[in-house]
Amino acid sequence: MNGLLLAVILIALLILRMNIIVILGVATFWAYYFWGGGEIMNVVYDMWDASNREVLLSIPLYILAGSIMSQGSIAERLILLMRALTKPIPGGLAIAGLLSCGVFAAISGSSAVTLLAVGSIMYPALIQEGYSRPFAIGMLCAGGTLGIIIPPSIPLILYGVMTQKSIADLFLAGTGPAALLLIVLSLYAMTVNWSKRGDLWDGAEIWRSFTGAIFALMTPVVILGGIYSGYFTPTESAAVAVLTALGVEIFAHKHGVRNLVTGRFAELGGTFKESGVLVWRVVGETSTLLGSLFPILAIALSLNVFMTYEQVPGRIVEFMTTFIDSKLLFLLMTNLLLLAVGLFLDIGAAILILSPLLPPMAADYGMDTIHFGIMMIVNLEIGYLTPPMGLNIIIAMGAFREDFLTIVKGVIPFILLMIFCLIIVMFVPQLSLFLID
């Protein structure tokens, strides 16, 4: 009876335009009050325990590093290099865009940051080179989604926190599917733009653009290399990412070193002042994002503690196995559920809500939970391109001033390609696990 009443209340809250924190919070307080001996203070104790974790420190720092880099000239330099490298290939500029998205995602860890930073430069260039508007915008929207699967990725960190899995392992597992997505999308870009190719490679141009982008290229090497060589933990690597981002922008790209050596202190002071204003702004923005994500994370973890204590996932698994008797059917149902959830929920919220429930079921069907997590994120990634919550569609409509239909028309082939990749990720676990011991 209490369960039924809770369901009615939650639906009412949804209709009454309540935030996810309220919906999740009411469910958690209700669970503790009616089924947890009335100990509602445990909700805050659990939230406190959830917040008091070192591993979470990496989230705000990666967001901050990504924000600093997206305001600087890293994206532009990467694009110049990728453009020089892909010039004679059919659809070269589009492939350059996808590769730039991939490398930039490996630095920023965010899909929207990637779409805006790369797209704002690439979109006008693609149109100027004669690429169709729907293709160009669809490609950039799809390329932008790579930010959540290419490490370091905030959704992967959230999944790791919720399921107690190694974040370094999740990062490693994300690289195979990310490479698959990049290859498939690039092949498509090449096929549909076969007639569009530029001049032959120009060694001088490649060298010039390579030296211009060297610091940008070194950033993912430092961040990811540090983690996998065991030199940094993921949290420490996030701190290094912030330091690298500031260092690259101030000293390398804004010629801070040159100004220091040549004694142009006024210019150096100007750079520092400019960077200070930038840091004030991006810290405010990062805190805002953290403030919308963190309470949901803490409440979701509290609900997770309650459910684990009450053995809810185990009971759900038991219940589900009476209906779903094969792994194939489970995978099919789960992916349909995730695609549906991706239509309506932000990926962060979706991971926080579903991670306590789905991975134990996947484990029961013999799936590796790291592989399952990667599949879940590749699936939810598609939600960035599907209305009504498609974040990249919304950003593209605003930032590139294109109408809804053009964008939807543009993203459809890419959604189909991503579903194709999802199927491969689903049925070939080695693609995710080959780098993990």
Next chain:
Amino acid sequence: MRAAKAFLRYLGIFEQTLCFLAFLVMAYVLIRDVLQREITGSGWFGAPQYGVIGMIIVAYMGVALASANGTHFRPKFADGLLRRWDDTANRIGEFGFAIFCAFMSYVAFQVALESFELKDVAPVTRWPIWPVQGVIVLGFGLVAIRHTLYGIFLELRPVPPEAVEGVEIATDREAADIADGVRDYEKETRS
């Protein structure tokens, strides 16, 4: 309404300043820990714990900042059901959030009080934890005040930038473009 608007503006500056300082502490201790380890061979003892304290302050004061910027996540697919009573529904949404946050703040206060009475301390740093737990009380309390005012004066609510991530990294111009995009998008999906 003018007084409420001014109050919310000063509140926003206070929240952002607190977040900024806590963020600097968090980033500083972690970066110093890594650098110190590289230079002297041993890191800064307890650095991650100090960093966590900074993060908790940022996160729970960030809840208030997210309210100020209208970036809390909200499922919108059921909005159409009350389209005819938009203002009333929005008002209920604001007051509902305010009541929830006030309740959260109250429960968090009880927890902080208990920690104070039991003299609970954090591991490693051995600092009392009630002041940090107090940030949860403050964060949710400020959100409750803010949303009560939004409920009374609907015009004070920030324009919700749907693309949270996008807007937070976008320049002002891009943010304005995105806000336009959101409006176009809503129009399209509604039609």
